Amino acid sequence: MEEIILKHRFLPKHEILSEEEAEKILKKYNVSKRQLPKIRLKDPVIKVIGAKEGDLIKITRKSPTSKESPYYRVVVDE
Amino acid sequence: MIESYKGKIPDLLIEEFEKISKEDNLTKIQKEAVLKALEKRYDSYKVNPGEAVGIVTAESFGEPGTQMTLKVFHFAGVSELNVTVGLPRLIEIFDARKEASTPSMEIYLKKPYNKDIKKAKKLAALIKEVKLRELSNEFLINIIKGHIEISLNKRNMRDLGIKDDLMINSLKNKFKKTIVRKSAGGNIIIKPEGETILKDIYKLKEKVKETFIRGVEGITQVLPIKQNNEFVILTMGSNLKEVIKLDLVDETRTISNNIFEVASVFGIEAARESVVYEAKKVIEDQGLDVDVRHILFIADLMCSSGVVKGVTRSGVTSEKESVLARASFETPLKHLVNAALSGEEDFLNSVVENVILNQPVPLGTGLPGLVATMKKNVK
Structure with a gap:
C-alpha cells in the first residue's frame, strides 16, 4: 500500500532537500519558511518518504505550460 | 546555443523548436535568429508586475460559467451513468465540497488484461457491491x-x-x-x-x-467501456482506498472524482492535480476554452495550505491577512467582532481594504510606490 501510491500518474516527484539546498532556495526566492506553501506531516507521501517537521520538500511537477516546474512546500504539523 | 536559452524560455517551447528546426533543416544562423525572436516574443507575453491575475482568473471562469449547463441531466436507461456536469460540478470543485454529488471512479486495468473485455466484465462484477x-x-x-x-x-x-x-x-x-x-x-x-x-x-x-x-463497499454501479483502445471500468460511487488494493487494477492510473478522497489516499499534490483534471474536464465537456493557467492558479491557491480549501468564506477567504477584506466577502459582523475581540490590526496592504477606505490600491501602477524606497538625506 505504502510505496504503490508514489507511482500514481497524478503524483509528482517529492524529494527532501538538505539544509544547504533549502537555504539556497530560501535565499533565491527571498522568503522565509513560514511564507512557503505547506504540506502536512500526516500527508501520505510525507509518511512514505519519511520527512520531518520543518523540512523543505521539492516537488517537480509536470506542467502543461512549461514541461516541468519546481514547487516547494514546508512540512508542518497540524 | 540552445542551452543558453534554457531558463529564458520554457522547456516546452525549446522542445517544439528543436523538432521544427530539425524538420526544416535550419542553419545555425537561422536557428539563432529564431531563438532570439522567440525569446523576445515570449518576454512580451509575460504578465506585467502588479497585474491583477486573480481578477483575470475570476473573469475567465465567470464568463464561460454563464454558458454552461445549469442543471444536472438525468438519463433514462439501466447501464447509463449519471454524472454531474456543467456549472453545478464546477461549483462543487471550487467550493471543495466534502462529498461529490455523484461520486464516480475511472478504474484502469493492468497491461495484458486491459484489452480483454471478458476480464474487464468479470472484474467489474467483482467490484460492484x-x-x-x-x-x-x-x-x-x-x-x-x-x-x-x-x-x-x-x-x-x-x-x-x-x-x-x-x-x-x-x-x-x-x-x-x-x-x-x-x-x-x-x-x-x-x-x-x-x-x-x-x-x-x-x-x-x-x-x-x-x-x-x-464487492467494494460504496460502489453501486459499474460500466466497462472502451476508451483509447483499452477497457476502462466507470463506476458510480467511489472507494479509492479499497479499489487500488485489488490485483488486476492499475493503481497508477485509477482515479476518483472526489478530491478529498484523492487527498487522503495520494496526498495534497495529487489532490491539486485532481482539481486541475476535474475542472479541465468540465470546461472541455461543455465545449468551452479557458486557459489552463487560470485553472492551475486556482488549484495552487486551494491547495497551498496543505489541505484542500474551497473558494468560500470558510476556505481560502478566511486566510486573508486583512480583517476588512474578510468582512467584505460574507458574514461581515462575525469577522469584525472576532477581530475586535482579539485586537487584530489591519495594515491595508492589499486591494479590498483600500477600496473600502477610498485609497489607491496596490495594483498595476499603484504598486511601485510600495516597492521602491527613496534614498533619504542625499547631499
Whole structure:
C-alpha cells in the first residue's frame, strides 16, 4: 500500500532537500519558511518518504505550460 | 546555443523548436535568429508586475460559467451513468465540497488484461457491491418463533456466483448477538439472542437487508467501456482506498472524482492535480476554452495550505491577512467582532481594504510606490 501510491500518474516527484539546498532556495526566492506553501506531516507521501517537521520538500511537477516546474512546500504539523 | 536559452524560455517551447528546426533543416544562423525572436516574443507575453491575475482568473471562469449547463441531466436507461456536469460540478470543485454529488471512479486495468473485455466484465462484477437485499425474494418475520426468515433468490445468486455460506458468514460477522442458521427449506434464519420484542426484530430486519456481502463497499454501479483502445471500468460511487488494493487494477492510473478522497489516499499534490483534471474536464465537456493557467492558479491557491480549501468564506477567504477584506466577502459582523475581540490590526496592504477606505490600491501602477524606497538625506 505504502510505496504503490508514489507511482500514481497524478503524483509528482517529492524529494527532501538538505539544509544547504533549502537555504539556497530560501535565499533565491527571498522568503522565509513560514511564507512557503505547506504540506502536512500526516500527508501520505510525507509518511512514505519519511520527512520531518520543518523540512523543505521539492516537488517537480509536470506542467502543461512549461514541461516541468519546481514547487516547494514546508512540512508542518497540524 | 540552445542551452543558453534554457531558463529564458520554457522547456516546452525549446522542445517544439528543436523538432521544427530539425524538420526544416535550419542553419545555425537561422536557428539563432529564431531563438532570439522567440525569446523576445515570449518576454512580451509575460504578465506585467502588479497585474491583477486573480481578477483575470475570476473573469475567465465567470464568463464561460454563464454558458454552461445549469442543471444536472438525468438519463433514462439501466447501464447509463449519471454524472454531474456543467456549472453545478464546477461549483462543487471550487467550493471543495466534502462529498461529490455523484461520486464516480475511472478504474484502469493492468497491461495484458486491459484489452480483454471478458476480464474487464468479470472484474467489474467483482467490484460492484452486493447487498443481501439483491439476493433474496422475501424477508419474513415469524412472530411466534421470534425470528426472521430470508428466502433466497437462487437465480441471482447463481448469476453472481455467490454461495449461501458466504452470506451466512457475513451475517454472522455483522450481527454478533444473533443466531444465524440454515433452515430445512434452504432459507436463512436469523434469530436475536434472548428475549426480544417485535419492534426490535423489525428494526433488525431493516438492517439485515443492507448487509454487505461482496464487492467494494460504496460502489453501486459499474460500466466497462472502451476508451483509447483499452477497457476502462466507470463506476458510480467511489472507494479509492479499497479499489487500488485489488490485483488486476492499475493503481497508477485509477482515479476518483472526489478530491478529498484523492487527498487522503495520494496526498495534497495529487489532490491539486485532481482539481486541475476535474475542472479541465468540465470546461472541455461543455465545449468551452479557458486557459489552463487560470485553472492551475486556482488549484495552487486551494491547495497551498496543505489541505484542500474551497473558494468560500470558510476556505481560502478566511486566510486573508486583512480583517476588512474578510468582512467584505460574507458574514461581515462575525469577522469584525472576532477581530475586535482579539485586537487584530489591519495594515491595508492589499486591494479590498483600500477600496473600502477610498485609497489607491496596490495594483498595476499603484504598486511601485510600495516597492521602491527613496534614498533619504542625499547631499
